[in-house]
Amino acid sequence: MADPMKIRASAKDGITEVKVLMSHEMETGQRKDSSGNLVPAHFITEITAEHNGRQVLAGQFGTAISKNPYLAFKFKGGAKGDKLSVSWVDSKGDKRTDEVQIA
Amino acid sequence: MSRFSKSLTRVAMIALAACATGALADGKYAGVGRAAKPAEIHAWDIDVRPDFKGLRPGSGSVDQGQETWEAKCASCHGSFGESNEVHTPLIGGTTKDDVKTGHVLSLVKGDAPQRSAIMKVATVSTLFDYINRAMPLTTPKSLTNDEVYGLVAYLLNLAEIVPGDFVLSDKNIAEAQARMPNRNGMTTNHGMWPGAPASKGGIGNGGKPDVKNTACMSNCKTEVKVGSLLPVYAETAHGNLAEQNRPVGPVRGKDTSGKAPAEVKPAAQSDNAAATKLANDNGCMACHGVANKIVGPGYNEVAARYKGQADAEAKLAAKVRAGGQGAWGAIPMPPQSQLKDEDIRRLVKWIMSGAKAQ
Numbered sequence: 001m002a003d004p005m006k007i008r009a010s011a012k013d014g015i016t017e018v019k020v021l022m023s024h025e026m027e028t029g030q031r032k033d034s035s036g037n038l039v040p041a042h043f044i045t046e047i048t049a050e051h052n053g054r055q056v057l058a059g060q061f062g063t064a065i066s067k068n069p070y071l072a073f074k075f076k077g078g079a080k081g082d083k084l085s086v087s088w089v090d091s092k093g094d095k096r097t098d099e100v101q102i103a
Numbered sequence: 104m105s106r107f108s109k110s111l112t113r114v115a116m117i118a119l120a121a122c123a124t125g126a127l128a129d130g131k132y133a134g135v136g137r138a139a140k141p142a143e144i145h146a147w148d149i150d151v152r153p154d155f156k157g158l159r160p161g162s163g164s165v166d167q168g169q170e171t172w173e174a175k176c177a178s179c180h181g182s183f184g185e186s187n188e189v190h191t192p193l194i195g196g197t198t199k200d201d202v203k204t205g206h207v208l209s210l211v212k213g214d215a216p217q218r219s220a221i222m223k224v225a226t227v228s229t230l231f232d233y234i235n236r237a238m239p240l241t242t243p244k245s246l247t248n249d250e251v252y253g254l255v256a257y258l259l260n261l262a263e264i265v266p267g268d269f270v271l272s273d274k275n276i277a278e279a280q281a282r283m284p285n286r287n288g289m290t291t292n293h294g295m296w297p298g299a300p301a302s303k304g305g306i307g308n309g310g311k312p313d314v315k316n317t318a319c320m321s322n323c324k325t326e327v328k329v330g331s332l333l334p335v336y337a338e339t340a341h342g343n344l345a346e347q348n349r350p351v352g353p354v355r356g357k358d359t360s361g362k363a364p365a366e367v368k369p370a371a372q373s374d375n376a377a378a379t380k381l382a383n384d385n386g387c388m389a390c391h392g393v394a395n396k397i398v399g400p401g402y403n404e405v406a407a408r409y410k411g412q413a414d415a416e417a418k419l420a421a422k423v424r425a426g427g428q429g430a431w432g433a434i435p436m437p438p439q440s441q442l443k444d445e446d447i448r449r450l451v452k453w454i455m456s457g458a459k460a461q
Contacts, residue, residue, distance in 0.1 A: 006261070008173075008182050021183040067216055068195060070185055 002090075005098040009084045016078030016102055018049065020071045020086050028063035044069065046089045051075065051102075052082055061088075078102050149244075151232040155276060158231070162272030163253025165260040171250050172257050175239050184221075184261050192219040194261045197284040202264055205287035221262045225289035227280045230255050255279075378453030379460050381446055385439065393458045400431045402458035409455065419451045420444075 003023035010017055022044065029041025041063065049057035056075040078084070080102055087097035139147075151157045173182065180186050184194035196215035201207045207222045209215040215222065224230060235251045237243050246254070256271035264282045265271070271279060280286065292301070294312035299305025341347070344356030382388050390398040391405075409415035422430075424447060426438035439447070453459075 006183050010173075019182045021185055068185070070181070070183075 002094060002096050005086060005088075005096065007084070007086055007098055007100045009078070009100055009102040011078045011080055011082070011102045014078075015074050015076055016051070016082075016084070017074045018072065018084060018086075020049075022069045022071070022088065024068065024088075024090065026063070026065055026067045026069065030063070042090060042092055044088045044090045047071070047086070048088075049073070049075075049084065049086045051078055051084050149232075149235060151228045151235070153226040153228050153280075155228060155273070158228070158273050158276065159248050160273045161248040161252050162270055162274075163249045163251070163256055164270040165253070165256045165265070165267055167249070168253030168255070168257025168260075171246070171253055175246075176254065179240070184219075184258060187217065191217060193258065194221050195219045196222045197262055197264075199263065201284035202282050205283070205285070207285045207288060210285070210288065221258070221284065223285060223288075225283060225285050225287075227255065227259070227276060227283055230258065231276075373461060374449070375453060375456075375459045375461050378449050378458075381450055382453070382458075385442060385446075387450070390436070393460075398434055399436055402454045404431075406455050406457060416448070416451050416455060419454070420447045423447050423451065 005023065006021040008019045024044055025042055026044065027039050027042040029038065031039045033039050043063050043065070044061040047057070047059045047061055048055055056077075057073055061069065082102045083099055084102055085097055085099040087095065089095050148157070172180075179189040180193055181188075185192050196209045196217075196219045197207055198209075201209075210218070210222055231251060234254055235244070235246065235248075238246065238254075252271045256265065256269055259265045259271070259279055259282075260267055260269060262284065264284065265279060291306045292308045294308065294310055296307035297310065298307040300307060300309040303309075338344075338357070338359040339361065343358065343360040345358040345360070346356070348354055348356035382391075392401045394403045395401045396404065405419070409419060412418070422436070423439050423442070426436050428435035442450075
């Protein structure tokens with residue numbers, strides 16, 4: 001299980017701004033280690049965000065995204081105290097979901 | 104009245120006031136200045152040391168720090184201290200193991216995309232002092248003491264050094280120090296650190312430099328030995344190096360064309376050749392060209408001007424010996440007193456005969 005994401009969500013004037021810092025290796029599968037062997041690919045493939053169970057963001061990630069990805073987005077709606085959850089699935093099938101309250 | 108002259112007036116008034124009161128602390132400079140008041144020293148003396156000397160009592164929680172952070176810091180450093188846009192990241196690259204060992208492993212392995220501040224900083228007092236002294240960049244020293252505590256707590260929480268409900272204060276800041284990821288990564292045993300060596304109670308090494316470059320005074324090596332050479336097959340990897348270096352300056356490329364160098368013809372020791380060598384050796388050719396002007400006139404010009412004059416050689420010889428100015432322009436020719444008379448005569452003869460190389 002990967003380290004938890006850091007999520008910050010704040011609602012203002014009916015718009016919620018979300019910032020997420022994921023903790024993930026994001027190996028491309030192109031890199032070689034010091035002994036010359038390929039480091040196997042391991043990266044986030046899908047990411048979704050849900051606000052009170054309603055999906056507000058769905059995305060596909062690939063190998064071009066850096067280690068420990070940072071994602072920021074805004075959506076309409078959301079109020080203080082609402083639940084916002086972000087989940088990802090990676091190329092090895094690992095999953096992680098973290099939930100915060102909108103501030 | 105300009106701003107500058109206003110401030111000048113103010114300085115003059117302060118000086119006057121000082122004269123009038125004549126207050127002085129140590130009596131060294133009678134009538135100049137006054138002793139700083141304790142409150143002034145308190146406002147100025149803000150440094151916090153690794154042993155927390157100078158730290159002012161106060162406290163701040165991670166949550167308070169987050170609020171201040173979002174308001175005053177996040178625009179440059181990012182919400183999680185991760186931003187690489189304005190400054191290098193503050194947070195990242197440290198692990199829970201680093202917190203245990205006090206050494207940041209990724210500094211050694213080099214697998215972090217970038218060195219973050221938290222990877223490098225060894226003392227929490229540095230974080231506190233720097234934020235307190237210099238941040239925010241636009242309005243330094245505008246943060247309150249408790250805000251700084253909160254910000255440090257927030258940063259430590261981002262780096263997973265302290266839990267989310269942590270309240271940092273002057274009482275428990277030593278605990279935070281004991282969990283700093285790179286706390287054991289700093290060495291003071293080198294010449295860059297000032298002060299006495301550790302054995303004498305200091306933290307430096309007494310200013311001894313790391314390198315020990317001593318000038319050789321006896322039994323010195325007289326030659327440079329070439330330790331290793333590029334293998335022959337690799338020499339031409341970039342073409343003929345001799346052709347790729349400029350003909351001026353100290354560096355000449357090695358001829359790697361593989362061809363044997365053109366045979367050097369034994370120098371014909373004619374008068375012309377001897378005179379050419381003489382001119383080369385004595386720096387004449389630096390200013391005079393054989394067929395062109397450089398700084399001074401070309402030899403062809405000199406020969407043309409003095410052609411047919413009976414005393415030309417004697418005149419020129421005198422000019423070479425004593426130097427001169429004006430005949431060919433404003434740039435003077437320095438006197439060439441190092442030359443023997445016969446050499447000067449030989450040179451002048453050579454010039455008048457057309458300055459041929461052979």
